[in-house]
Amino acid sequence: MKKKWIAAGAAGIFLLSASAGVYAGNNLQQIKAFLDPSMKFLVNGKPFQPQNDKGAALAPISYNGSTYLPVRAISNALGVSIEYNGATNTVILGEKLAGVPIADSYGNSGSQRTKDPQSTSYNGKDYKDVHFNNLKGARSDGFMLYPKGKYQKLVLQTAAIGEDIEEFFVSDSDSDVRLKSDSIAVADGLKTYEIDISGYESLFVHAKIKDGGSFFVPLTTSYYK
Template sequence: MKKKWFVGIIGLTMVVSMGAGAYAASNLTEIKAYLNHDIKVKVDGKPVQLQDEQGSVVIPITYKGTTYLPVRAVSNALDVAVAYDSETSSVLLGEKTDGVSIADGFYSMYHTKDPSKTSYKGKDYKDVYFDNTDGSRSSNFALNPKKKYQKLYLQVAAVGKDIEEISVHDSDTDTELLQTTVSIADGLKTIEVDIGGVDQLWVNAGVKDGGGIFIPLTTSYYK
């Protein structure tokens, strides 16, 4: 429902927050508009308060009979990723064309670039998460998409023994976004997760004694 609502509201002209330097551009035209306190916004029938990235309330603007809603506030309400490309002056909504590796800023004690640990089935992935310690355990790590992306494509391989459960949660709301299994027979399995509007993710895998988990960071990515 939210995505359908979003498609409908895209028909309205929207504005997005940009850096101060953008306002010095020569292609801007000064106008006289009005903050419209009468406009109410509902998502799936439920009232929502539009807010900017800092959590401050934002008010719709009316100009010559057209209502303008701030892109970031609407995208947050609908859990749709939004970003601004200053090089092309483009507002980017939803899933991006090009993937962004999760390797940037990734932190874990099992993060390694050791060539003896970064290969799977003859291919060297250079930069991986590889947990092959002893004992049955929870193997977990955090990711920080920071509400910039719509999808996570996580590649996972079970080593030694099947992984009976791997889950991805929204850390802020403790909402489970996906739960699945990864068997040795799956090889390098790609897990697709909807992460629109999510600031931080928590990935957890139940790994058996004698088993391990292999995640190539360079080929796991956000879009």
């Protein structure tokens, strides 16, 4: 969904932020600019107050006929993920071109993560590292993911084995808001979900499994972007 900015008296908005960690060393140029705390902003028709990463209010900077706001404030307002690459001095907004496997941010206090080749294969393909719940009895299963607000999308692959999974969801663990709810049929095979996770720090993945059923999630081909 496209989102628009309405900024009274602004000649333009340029994204620049010390809060994103952008320091260019000798490339910095000193300028004379002015803070303008009187300027107001609307995002999709609603009032918006720019803030830094600690929640303190920020005033836009007016310089040479243009209005400057921190890039992190822009990303928060528009629901776009942000990351800073210090090695290349690059601010990354939105989706990354390459996916980042969820394996490194996977968290589960149980023993359902496995790299045992007898459990990591599905339909003839070995996924090497998976979440696989094949315990006995009807049960609830779940695990945590920690994207830490760095990514725009979660591409999650799942499969029901033996019995259909009638209840499956991914939620924001802080607010319990469900970002995706569905059922997974055995006949679906390996099912792929693309879920908007912009700005979310931690996620909870849940499945309600029937007796005789298993829940399979490859951690190598499920990824953030």
